[in-house]
Amino acid sequence: xxxxxxxxxxxxxxxxxxxxxxxxxxxxxxxxxxxxxxxxxxxxxxxxxxxxxxxxxxxxxxxxxxxxxxxxxxxxxxxxxxxxxxxxxxxxxxxxxxxxxxxxxxxxxxxxxxxxxxxxxxxxxxxxxxxxxxxxxxxxxxxxxxxxxxxxxxxxxxxxxxxxxxxxxxxxxxxxxxxxxxxxxxxxxxxxxxxxxxxxxxxxxxxxxxxxxxxxxxxxxxxxxxxxxxxxxxxxxxxxxxxxxxxxxxxxxxxxxxxxxxxxxxxxxxxxxxxxxxxxxxxxxxxxxxxxxxxxxxxxxxxxxxxxxxxxxxxxxxxxxxxxxxxxxxxx
Ligand SMILES: [Zn+2]
Numbered sequence: 001x002x003x004x005x006x007x008x009x010x011x012x013x014x015x016x017x018x019x020x021x022x023x024x025x026x027x028x029x030x031x032x033x034x035x036x037x038x039x040x041x042x043x044x045x046x047x048x049x050x051x052x053x054x055x056x057x058x059x060x061x062x063x064x065x066x067x068x069x070x071x072x073x074x075x076x077x078x079x080x081x082x083x084x085x086x087x088x089x090x091x092x093x094x095x096x097x098x099x100x101x102x103x104x105x106x107x108x109x110x111x112x113x114x115x116x117x118x119x120x121x122x123x124x125x126x127x128x129x130x131x132x133x134x135x136x137x138x139x140x141x142x143x144x145x146x147x148x149x150x151x152x153x154x155x156x157x158x159x160x161x162x163x164x165x166x167x168x169x170x171x172x173x174x175x176x177x178x179x180x181x182x183x184x185x186x187x188x189x190x191x192x193x194x195x196x197x198x199x200x201x202x203x204x205x206x207x208x209x210x211x212x213x214x215x216x217x218x219x220x221x222x223x224x225x226x227x228x229x230x231x232x233x234x235x236x237x238x239x240x241x242x243x244x245x246x247x248x249x250x251x252x253x254x255x256x257x258x259x260x261x262x263x264x265x266x267x268x269x270x271x272x273x274x275x276x277x278x279x280x281x282x283x284x285x286x287x288x289x290x291x292x293x294x295x296x297x298x299x300x301x302x303x304x305x306x307x308x309x310x311x312x313x314x315x316x317x318x319x320x321x322x323x324x325x326x327x328x329x330x331x332x
Contacts, residue, residue, distance in 0.1 A: 046165040079304035082273050124324070126317035130286045130310050131325065132156040133255065135185050135224060137292030138163055138171035141300045145292055146174055148300070152307045155179050155320035157253075158292065159224040162187030162208050172215040181320040183222035183253070184208045191226060195234035201241050205248075222321055223252040230254070230330035238331050253321060254330040255289035259306075261299045262291060269302040276302065277309045280316060287321075287328040 123129075134145060137160050149156055158175050160182065175182045186194050187207035194204050205223075212220045223245055225231060229238050229252060245252055259276040260267055267275075272290075280286045288306075290299050310316050319325070 082305035123317040127315040134292040157181040157321040159183040159185035176216040257288040269298040272302040
């Protein structure tokens with residue numbers, strides 16, 4: 001009788017042991033499985049968000065313009081329509097006359113030289129170097145912008161912020177792989193955070209540097225301050241941040257031509273074309289500020305016409321920013 005009780009007791013303990021071990025195994029595995037599930041789920045939600053963002057952008061494009069969607073062959077039609085609407089800024093014959101005297105005397109131009117850089121030639125000697133720059137990307141429009149640049153064989157510069165979805169990482173990669181310059185525009189783009197202290201600026205700089213380097217395998221060399229180096233939002237003297245960039249050998253660029261697309265209201269593609277191409281024939285270096293952003297569809301619409309108009313101006317070369325580029329800076 002006692003013996004049987006004992007045996008029953010041992011059996012119960014063994015079952016209890018099994019139960020506890022089983023429960024422990026489940027407790028250990030469950031978070032991992034849940035974690036993996038959530039990661040997969042997050043990736044699919046991000047893809048969905050990207051897709052929807054693009055849909056919204058396309059709908060906006062259809063809504064705001066008689067020119068219609070931006071896809072495929074329509075681009076050329078849009079460019080032509082825009083160029084018809086806007087008078088030519090500078091006819092090739094007047095380009096030389098419009099130049100400042102200093103430039104004429106520097107020997108950059110002579111009457112017997114034909115400057116056709118869009119079709120070849122030594123671009124380093126082009127009298128009018130033009131840099132197309134796009135801030136705030138990647139966005140749902142980055143691929144459209146890259147497609148347009150590609151169709152004209154033109155290289156540009158993207159000053160990007162930190163975004164980590166699959167399509168954003170692809171965008172960073174595509175920018176670099178297609179020969180454009182990938183510059184930094186801070187990780188967070190939150191003025192109050194970046195410009196509040198040297199520590200916060202440095203931390204943000206580390207974040208965007210690491211992200212771009214791991215996405216593309218290349219260390220970014222160029223920076224554009226959110227709001228520009230002449231911004232009025234920084235609570236500290238901008239030279240403190242400029243010194244941090246200097247210490248790392250990072251060169252910063254502002255702009256001397258604004259497309260105006262940062263303004264609160266959505267500008268028409270015609271207006272952006274006019275702004276972005278104004279005075280190029282009078283400058284040796286034009287750094288044009290534009291935005292790669294979901295709420296700036298007219299910039300993308302204007303881009304083909306902007307490129308065509310610049311290429312029509314005698315002596316222009318459209319180039320990506322490199323270490324040879326003469327910096328345009330609001331604050332030295
Ligand atoms: Zn910005």
